[in-house]
Amino acid sequence: MVFNGIGTAVVPLTTQKPISSVCALNGRLYITMSAALTSTGMVVIEFAQDMIGRYTTSGRTARGNVASRNVTAADVVISTPGLVSIDVNHVHARVLPGAPLDAVGLAIPTVAVATAGGVSVIHPTGAVANITRATNGYERVMILADGRIIGSQGASNIIDIGPLPYAASATNTAWRTSNLFDGAAPSILPGTSNKVLAPGAIGKSAGLTFLAEDTGTPANGMVAYATKDYATGWQAGDIRLAALGEATTGNVVGATPLNLDGTSAAGWTLAGTNTIASVGGEIEVTYQDNASGALYTVTGLTAGQTYAFRGKYRKGTANGSARLRVRDGTTVLISADNATTTAVELAGQVTPTGTTLIVELLFTGTTPAAGQTIYADDLRLDVAVPDRSYKAKPLTVVGTLSRTAVATGADLTAVGGFSGTNYLEQPYSADLDFGTGDFMVAAWSKGLTTGNILWRQDPGGAGAQYGIDVGGSVARFVCGAATVSGVGIADGGWHLVVGTRRSGVAELWVDGVRVGIGADTTNLSQATAPLRLGVRPNGLAPASAGSQIALARVSAYASTPAQIAKMYRDEAPLFQDGAKCFLGGSSNAVADLDVDAATGILAVATGNGVSEFQGLRRVNYLSMANVAPLTNDAMKSVSVQGGRRLLIGGAQAVAHNDASDLMAMLNRYPPAPAPAAATAAEVRIGTDTTKPVTAAALTGSAAFQTLTDAATIAWPMDQGYNAKVTLGGARTLGVPTGMSAGIVYVLRAAQDATGSRTLAHASCFNFGAAGAPMLTGTASKEDVFSFLCVDATPGAPKFDFIGIGKGY
Numbered sequence: 083m084v085f086n087g088i089g090t091a092v093v094p095l096t097t098q099k100p101i102s103s104v105c106a107l108n109g110r111l112y113i114t115m116s117a118a119l120t121s122t123g124m125v126v127i128e129f130a131q132d133m134i135g136r137y138t139t140s141g142r143t144a145r146g147n148v149a150s151r152n153v154t155a156a157d158v159v160i161s162t163p164g165l166v167s168i169d170v171n172h173v174h175a176r177v178l179p180g181a182p183l184d185a186v187g188l189a190i191p192t193v194a195v196a197t198a199g200g201v202s203v204i205h206p207t208g209a210v211a212n213i214t215r216a217t218n219g220y221e222r223v224m225i226l227a228d229g230r231i232i233g234s235q236g237a238s239n240i241i242d243i244g245p246l247p248y249a250a251s252a253t254n255t256a257w258r259t260s261n262l263f264d265g266a267a268p269s270i271l272p273g274t275s276n277k278v279l280a281p282g283a284i285g286k287s288a289g290l291t292f293l294a295e296d297t298g299t300p301a302n303g304m305v306a307y308a309t310k311d312y313a314t315g316w317q318a319g320d321i322r323l324a325a326l327g328e329a330t331t332g333n334v335v336g337a338t339p340l341n342l343d344g345t346s347a348a349g350w351t352l353a354g355t356n357t358i359a360s361v362g363g364e365i366e367v368t369y370q371d372n373a374s375g376a377l378y379t380v381t382g383l384t385a386g387q388t389y390a391f392r393g394k395y396r397k398g399t400a401n402g403s404a405r406l407r408v409r410d411g412t413t414v415l416i417s418a419d420n421a422t423t424t425a426v427e428l429a430g431q432v433t434p435t436g437t438t439l440i441v442e443l444l445f446t447g448t449t450p451a452a453g454q455t456i457y458a459d460d461l462r463l464d465v466a467v468p469d470r471s472y473k474a475k476p477l478t479v480v481g482t483l484s485r486t487a488v489a490t491g492a493d494l495t496a497v498g499g500f501s502g503t504n505y506l507e508q509p510y511s512a513d514l515d516f517g518t519g520d521f522m523v524a525a526w527s528k529g530l531t532t533g534n535i536l537w538r539q540d541p542g543g544a545g546a547q548y549g550i551d552v553g554g555s556v557a558r559f560v561c562g563a564a565t566v567s568g569v570g571i572a573d574g575g576w577h578l579v580v581g582t583r584r585s586g587v588a589e590l591w592v593d594g595v596r597v598g599i600g601a602d603t604t605n606l607s608q609a610t611a612p613l614r615l616g617v618r619p620n621g622l623a624p625a626s627a628g629s630q631i632a633l634a635r636v637s638a639y640a641s642t643p644a645q646i647a648k649m650y651r652d653e654a655p656l657f658q659d660g661a662k663c664f665l666g667g668s669s670n671a672v673a674d675l676d677v678d679a680a681t682g683i684l685a686v687a688t689g690n691g692v693s694e695f696q697g698l699r700r701v702n703y704l705s706m707a708n709v710a711p712l713t714n715d716a717m718k719s720v721s722v723q724g725g726r727r728l729l730i731g732g733a734q735a736v737a738h739n740d741a742s743d744l745m746a747m748l749n750r751y752p753p754a755p756a757p758a759a760a761t762a763a764e765v766r767i768g769t770d771t772t773k774p775v776t777a778a779a780l781t782g783s784a785a786f787q788t789l790t791d792a793a794t795i796a797w798p799m800d801q802g803y804n805a806k807v808t809l810g811g812a813r814t815l816g817v818p819t820g821m822s823a824g825i826v827y828v829l830r831a832a833q834d835a836t837g838s839r840t841l842a843h844a845s846c847f848n849f850g851a852a853g854a855p856m857l858t859g860t861a862s863k864e865d866v867f868s869f870l871c872v873d874a875t876p877g878a879p880k881f882d883f884i885g886i887g888k889g890y
Contacts (some may be wrong), residue, residue: 085151107175108188114170114195123168124195127151130186137195139164142208163250166212167199167219171236176225178246182206192246194231196223200254201233203247211247215254224279228297234277234284239263241270241277241284243300260300262293267320267639268305269472278675283684285672290665290686292316292698294648302639304648306698307470309670313494313656313663313698314470316649318522319639322513323613324471325506326497326525326634329664331486333499336479339389340380340441340463350376364457365443366398373445375456380439380463388433390466390476391416392509395443396425398455402447406458408432409440419446425459429511431468431476439463467497467506471635473513477506477615488528488576488632491660493700496528496632500616500625508613513638514538515607516548516583520640523550523559524580524649525615526632526657531555531572533625535579536634538606538613543620545608550581550590551623557597561588562604568597569763576632576657578650584640587876594650596643596769598800600819601877632657643769652697666703667691667715678722685727687717692729694722704729704738711736767800768822786830799827799871806830809839809857817844818881823874826884829867837861849883857888864890 102116111127123138125145132147134155141162145155175191184190190206200214201223218236225231229246235254244258262284264272270293273286284291289309294316296303304316314324344364352358354372358365367376383389395406397420406428407417416430432439443458466476481504488494497506508514525535530552537549537560548561555572558565559581568590571577580591583602590598615631617624625631633653641649656663667690674687683702684695691705704727706712714732721728727738760773762782787802789795791810799805800820809831821827833839838859843849847869857865866887873880 083148102170103172105173105175105193107191108177109184109186110175110191112173112175112193114173116169116171116198123165124170124173130184130188135160137165137202137204139166139168161208163210163212165195165197165202165210166214166251167197169198169219170195171198171220172196172222174224176227178225178229192225194223194225194233196220196233198236201231203231205248209248211249212251213244213247213254213257214251221277222279224281226281232279234279237274239270239272239274239277241279265472267301267472268293268303268317269321270305271307271309278672280675280677280684282677283675283686285675285686287671289670290672294645302642304641304645306652308663308665308695308698308700310665310668311670312468312470315633315635315653315656315698316645317471317635317637318641318645318649319637321471321635321637321639322473322511323469323475323508323634323636325467325469325477326495326615326632327470328467328485328495329493331495333482333484334465334467334479334497335482337465338462339382339465340378340461342378342458342461344459350378352376361457364459365461367443367456367458369400369445369450369454369456370452373450375442375444377440377442378461380441381437383434383437383439383463385434385436388431388466388468388476389439389463390429390478391432391441391463392427392429393441393458393461394425394427395456395458396420396423398423398457400445400450400454400456402445402450404456404458405442405444405446407442407444409442410434410436411440415439421447425457427460429475429509431466431474432463433468469508473511475508475511475513477508477613480505480507483616486630488526488630488657489659489661492657493662493664494632494656496526496630497615498628498630500533500629500631502617502621502624505614505616505624507615507619510609510612512609514611514613514636515609516638517607518586518603518605519638520582520584521548521606522580522582522637522639522641523548523635524578524641525550525634526576526578526653527552527571528576528630529572529574529626530629531626532623533629534614534616534618534623535625535631536613536615536636537618537623538608538611539619540608540610541612541619541621542610545611546604546606547608547611548581548583548606549618550579551618552626557590557592559588559590559598561600562602562606564588564600564602564604566590566598566600568592569761576654578653580641580646580649582640582646589640591646593654594647595764595773597764597767598820599876652699655697655699662700662703663698664700666693666700667705673717674719676720676722678724680724683722683725685720685722687720687729687731689716691715692717692720692727709736709738763800766803766822767820797827797829799825804828804830806832808832808834809841810834812840812842814842815844815847817846817877818879819876821871821874821879821881823871825871827869827871827881829869830864831857831867832864833857833859833861835861837863846879847881847883854883855886855888860889866890 105112109130113125115122141164143157177189181189193204195202198219220233223233241262242258270291271288278285292306294304307314347358353374355370357368397404403419403421415432464478484499534551539547557568588600588602669689671689686693694702717731719730765783786804789807794816797818868884869881
């Protein structure tokens with residue numbers, strides 16, 4: 083069917099009324115038009131009803147039938163109200179549950195229209211509800227499967243989310259229940275243009291953001307980034323660090339190309355007739371006639387290499403503020419102002435496009451008077467690896483480290499070569515002070531038989547500490563006073579190790595399964611504690627030779643069990659041979675997104691081809707190289723359904739209908755390997771929901787463990803339901819750990835060769851009105867206790883005494 087009408091036709095298609103979007107569903111075609119010289123609103127073609135109409139600010143109009151689509155027509159208003167604006171940017175339609183049927187039995191869609199004045203939602207009944215945003219409106223809009231609306235604000239970095247509206251009109255701030263933007267958790271990639279939407283994904287000029295919402299508490303949702311240069315894995319909640327997901331391979335060597343401590347003012351370039359001097363160990367810039375203050379040019383840098391910048395600055399006698407910033411040519415990379423006379427620190431990451439950067443100390447705010455001053459000190463640039471979280475606090479490289487692919491042909495790289503003098507460090511940052519609150523640390527590691535993965539601690543060893551490491555080939559999480567040991571990971575494979583503290587309970591997770599818990603409420607804020615990867619800040623416990631670390635993350639939020647399981651499930655495929663996770667091609671600019679409802683494949687159209695993702699893994703890349711009809715890789719739009727794609731780029735639209743390659747694409751990488759059978763220890767812990775249980779594991783879970791005889795006997799119940807101990811004196815049975823409510827635990831207490839030993843019990847053991855029984859005093863005889871765990875709260879469990887057998 084051809085539409086070639088003039089501007090006054092039933093379907094007016096001209097250069098003055100350009101099409102901004104098209105959507106088709108259930109026999110209806112929606113065509114929107116944005117402003118050039120004249121706007122036309124939205125045309126609706128209802129094929130089954132043989133009717134063409136239009137939505138404008140005046141309401142819905144009738145313009146004729148399908149046969150008259152290319153002839154001149156006039157509008158006849160048949161219902162009101164109309165769209166919030168006639169300048170329409172985008173349309174999306176979805177059939178929601180309970181939708182009424184039209185005359186031929188097709189469900190009538192709900193339609194959302196993004197305009198320059200807001201979003202208009204057209205219900206199947208014909209009622210129109212308007213969400214108003216007077217300035218710049220919305221660029222894109224989508225109706226989600228649960229009926230919520232998500233819209234990208236025009237000329238803004240904000241994505242609004244809210245319920246399906248029914249009121250005739252509401253402002254966007256009154257309607258929305260949450261919003262997403264860069265700079266606040268969960269932070270999406272930055273950018274105010276090209277904000278395109280798909281279920282679970284947001285595209286911008288800076289790349290692709292995957293989104294796993296927590297609809298109950300939006301701030302606790304997860305995001306993951308994918309660009310042509312890096313991928314982050316899932317970032318949960320208020321993320322504070324997301325590093326080691328880069329594409330770059332080869333060694334990275336620590337260096338400090340800038341280190342100015344304020345004892346010399348040499349090398350600075352002054353603006354106007356301003357003066358500079360070293361005064362009291364600070365660099366002092368004195369205003370004479372130019373607020374641009376002074377600048378220092380750092381040379382000899384490596385293009386594309388990330389550097390950690392740190393510098394202190396303050397105002398002296400200046401009327402306004404002191405500003406410290408770093409420029410790459412004319413582009414400001416980081417900048418901050420200080421209106422006080424107390425020095426503060428500017429810290430962040432900078433990546434030059436060439437071999438130089440410019441550090442500037444400026445006067446800002448109220449115009450200074452001649453003779454007024456500003457100061458800087460301890461200006462430093464260090465070679466670093468980037469932090470891709472919104473905090474952007476990089477890890478400084480100390481010594482020499484290696485960067486190699488995590489698997490043969492994989493996109494993702496890992497860092498290795500750690501030792502006591504080769505490691506990554508983030509100097510003290512208040513972002514990692516978690517007090518007594520919840521938090522999470524996580525990283526993938528391989529080949530680690532002993533040593534540190536990620537650790538925060540005062541270098542002198544004083545105060546609180548937290549981190550994840552491996553001791554005796556077993557993963558561990560140290561959280562203040564708690565040391566939680568897990569399972570062995572020294573099998574040569576990649577493993578995800580996660581430590582969380584949630585409401586005073588420290589939890590260790592390995593490969594998506596909780597393997598240990600402990601109690602801790604330690605205040606973890608430590609103003610002298612750096613974070614190190616590969617060795618502890620005190621220089622101890624370097625990661626074992628040949629080990630590697632990737633996708634390291636820290637969050638001021640304890641991920642839920644479901645989120646941790648998703649992290650493992652979605653990230654494990656990235657560590658397989660040939661696994662891709664970056665955007666294909668040479669462009670980060672996302673032009674369009676679409677999800678194939680049949681396969682779940684996300685298609686991402688960029689300025690250089692189409693990348694197709696299954697979860698976080700890129701499973702296909704379409705370009706001129708493998709789609710013969712394409713003559714231009716600069717994509718404008720993409721549509722996918724059932725493995726078939728429509729690719730629009732340049733001045734052409736190409737249908738790529740070979741569905742046979744879809745199955746090859748889905749089978750190219752196997753899913754994450756199925757979990758091995760549960761071990762006896764995992765059966766006792768009882769938190770895994772995925773592993774099969776064998777008869778041997780059930781039997782092994784009941785094997786007796788031998789407790790260590792001591793004045794206070796420790797009983798780690800996650801190491802055995804049944805335990806035995808030989809008493810060598812007057813003893814007390816301490817508070818057990820690792821218990822599970824509802825489990826019966828058995829203790830065999832034997833007298834030694836001397837006999838007459840006694841056993842007291844911690845207060846968590848309840849013996850009822852009869853009290854605790856007396857032991858058989860005969861040498862070498864054994865009594866058998868049984869207890870039911872009725873409360874498994876770490877540090878404060880409760881056990882009811884069931885009975886005792888005496889004199890065995």
